[in-house]
Amino acid sequence: MDSYKKIIVTGHLGFIASAFCHMYKNKYEITGVDFNGHGSMIENLVDGVKDIRADISDTDQMKSLFEEIKPDAIINFAAESHVDRANENDLGFWKSNVLGARNLALLACENNIRMVHVSTDEVYGDAEENNEPWTENSRISPKNAYAVTKTAAEMMLQAYCNSSKHNLDVVITRGANTIGPRQFPEKAVPKAIWCFNTEQPFPLFRTPAKRMWMYVDDHVTGIEAALRLGKKGETYNLAPGFDSEAITEVVIEKIRSIIGKGIINKVDDRDNYDLRYWMHAEKAKNDLKWEAQYDLQKTLSSTVNWYMDNMDWLKAANMHFK
Numbered sequence: 001m002d003s004y005k006k007i008i009v010t011g012h013l014g015f016i017a018s019a020f021c022h023m024y025k026n027k028y029e030i031t032g033v034d035f036n037g038h039g040s041m042i043e044n045l046v047d048g049v050k051d052i053r054a055d056i057s058d059t060d061q062m063k064s065l066f067e068e069i070k071p072d073a074i075i076n077f078a079a080e081s082h083v084d085r086a087n088e089n090d091l092g093f094w095k096s097n098v099l100g101a102r103n104l105a106l107l108a109c110e111n112n113i114r115m116v117h118v119s120t121d122e123v124y125g126d127a128e129e130n131n132e133p134w135t136e137n138s139r140i141s142p143k144n145a146y147a148v149t150k151t152a153a154e155m156m157l158q159a160y161c162n163s164s165k166h167n168l169d170v171v172i173t174r175g176a177n178t179i180g181p182r183q184f185p186e187k188a189v190p191k192a193i194w195c196f197n198t199e200q201p202f203p204l205f206r207t208p209a210k211r212m213w214m215y216v217d218d219h220v221t222g223i224e225a226a227l228r229l230g231k232k233g234e235t236y237n238l239a240p241g242f243d244s245e246a247i248t249e250v251v252i253e254k255i256r257s258i259i260g261k262g263i264i265n266k267v268d269d270r271d272n273y274d275l276r277y278w279m280h281a282e283k284a285k286n287d288l289k290w291e292a293q294y295d296l297q298k299t300l301s302s303t304v305n306w307y308m309d310n311m312d313w314l315k316a317a318n319m320h321f322k
Contacts, residue, residue: 003072004028004072004073004114004227004228005028005029005072006028006029006031006069006070006071006072007028007029007030007031007071007072007073007074007075007227008030008031008032008033008065008066008069008071008073008074008075009021009030009031009032009033009049009074009075009077010032010033010034010056010074010075010076010077010078010100010104011033011034011040011076011077011078011079012030012032012033012034012044012045012046012049012051012077013032013034013036013040013041013042013044013045014034014039014040014044014077014078014184015039015044015178015180015182015183015184015216016077016118016175016178016216016219016220016223017032017034017075017077017078018044018045018046018182019180019181019182019216019217019219019220020075020077020220020223020224021046021049022046023217023220023221023224024220024224025046025047025048025049026048030046030048030049030050031049031050031052031065031069031071032045032046032049032050032051032052033052033054033056033062033065033078034051034052034053034054034078035053035054035055035056036053037080037092037096038080038184039080039184039186041182041184041316041317041320043182043313043316043317044182052065055100056076056078056096056100056101056103056104057095057096057099057100057103058103059103062103062104062107063107066107066110066111070111071111071113072113072114073113073114073115073116073227074104074107074108074113074114074115074116075115075116075118075223075227076100076101076104076115076116076117076118077118078096078100079096079097079118079150080092080093080096080097080146080149090145090146090148090149093145093146093149094149094152097146097149097150097152097153098149098152098153098156101117101153101156101157102153102156105156105157105160105166105168105170106160106166108168108169108170109160109166109167109168112169113169114169114170114171114227115157115168115169115170115171116170116171116172116173116223116226116227116230117153117154117157117170117171117172117173118173118175118223119150119153119154119172119173119174119175119235120147120150120174120175121134121174121175121176121177121212121237121239121277121279122142122143122144122146122147122150122274122277123140123142123147123150123151123154123174124138124139124140124141124142124174124277124279125139125140125141125142125143125147125274126141126143126274126275126276126277127276127277127278127279128274128275128276130276130278133242133278133279133280134237134278134279134280135237135279135280135282135283136174136234136235136236136237136283138279140154143272143274144271144272144274145272154172154235157170157172158170158172158233161232161233162233169232170232170233171226171227171230171231171232171233171234171235171236172234172235172236173222173223173226173230173235173236173237173238174235174236174237174238174279175214175219175222175223175238175239176211176212176213176214176219176237176238176239176240176277176279177211177212177213177214177277178214178215178216178219179213179214179215179216179299179300179303180215180216180217180299180302180303180306181216181303181306181307181310182313183216184317185314185317185318188248188251188252189251189252189255189303190307190314190317192252192255192256192262193255193259193304193307193308193314194307194314194318195262195263196255196256196259196261196262196263197259197261197308197311199261199263200263201263201264201265202252202262202263202264202265203265203267204248204249204252204264204265204266204267205248205266205267205268205269205270205273206266206267206268206269207269207273207275208247208248208249208275209247209248209273209274209275209276210245210246210247210248210275210276210277210278211245211246211248211251211276211277212239212240212242212244212245212277212278212279213240213244213245213246213251213296213299213300214238214239214240214244214292214294214299215240215292215293215294215298215299215302215303217293217294218238218240218292218293218294219238221290221293222236222238222281222284222288222290222292223238225284225288225289225290226284226288229287229288229289230287230288231287234283234287236281236283236284236287236288237279237280237281237283237284238281238284238290238292239279239280239281239292240281240292240294240295240296240299241292241295242280243295243296244292244294244295244296244299245278246296249264251300252264254300255300255304258300258301258304259304259308
């Protein structure tokens with residue numbers, strides 16, 4: 001349906017949600033909710049988006065916000081999302097990714113509105129031994145603490161959807177590995193761009209790992225399509241074409257080639273290191289009328305060019321990161 005006008009977007013000062021706000025600020029009346037934690041930056045605030053500081057895991061804060069805004073829908077981008085930090089201490093991940101999602105879901109039920117929950121391909125685990133790419137019916141087998149919390153949230157939301165008491169109108173999206181403007185530099189691509197431009201060695205894990213590299217604009221158009229066209233209780237893989245799959249080392253080398261300089265150092269793998277994420281998005285194509293528009297080369301060139309034109313943003317992000 002196209003009747004959604006007022007929507008709450010959580011995590012609007014982060015990477016993917018800020019891209020959504022940039023793309024759809026003129027289509028929807030957006031209220032952004034962010035507690036400005038790790039990975040959020042005030043520099044990501046989009047003109048025209050109402051900026052609210054609140055923690056989605058705070059029941060009273062969120063209840064008051066819903067009463068004030070009276071939204072038609074909510075899109076939950078907010079998440080703690082870095083595997084290395086989850087391996088060190090996952091408590092905050094449970095608070096944001098599970099308890100926060102629970103609060104939003106219960107309020108969506110009370111207000112009889114749609115909730116789109118942005119999840120991840122990491123819930124599937126590791127496709128290194130797979131003969132076929134994941135579908136939405138593939139077995140869920142998360143391998144790290146971050147992915148476990150995202151899986152737990154999905155299962156909880158599906159339970160609320162299937163419950164006659166709650167009857168939650170939820171749609172879940174599982175996005176592929178996403179890159180693009182305003183991604184926090186603890187992630188590989190912006191970190192590589194920063195390292196190569198500041199003559200610091202980029203730490204690359206020794207074991208080759210494959211990812212499907214999706215441009216953030218493609219990701220957010222899929223999420224918006226899920227809001228409008230997604231079927232209640234359904235999950236949709238959002239992924240680029242198979243030709244956008246590449247080994248991380250190849251991608252980092254391509255970035256170094258675009259920039260024209262840089263040092264790469266091999267380092268030990270992280271704990272619980274998944275070697276392949278591999279899925280197709282046929283269901284999204286059929287139900288949501290969505291397909292990724294960026295191939296790998298366009299994704300990389302668009303991403304690198306943005307950071308090279310916005311080095312002040314990248315410098316600020318690195319100061320925030322430290």
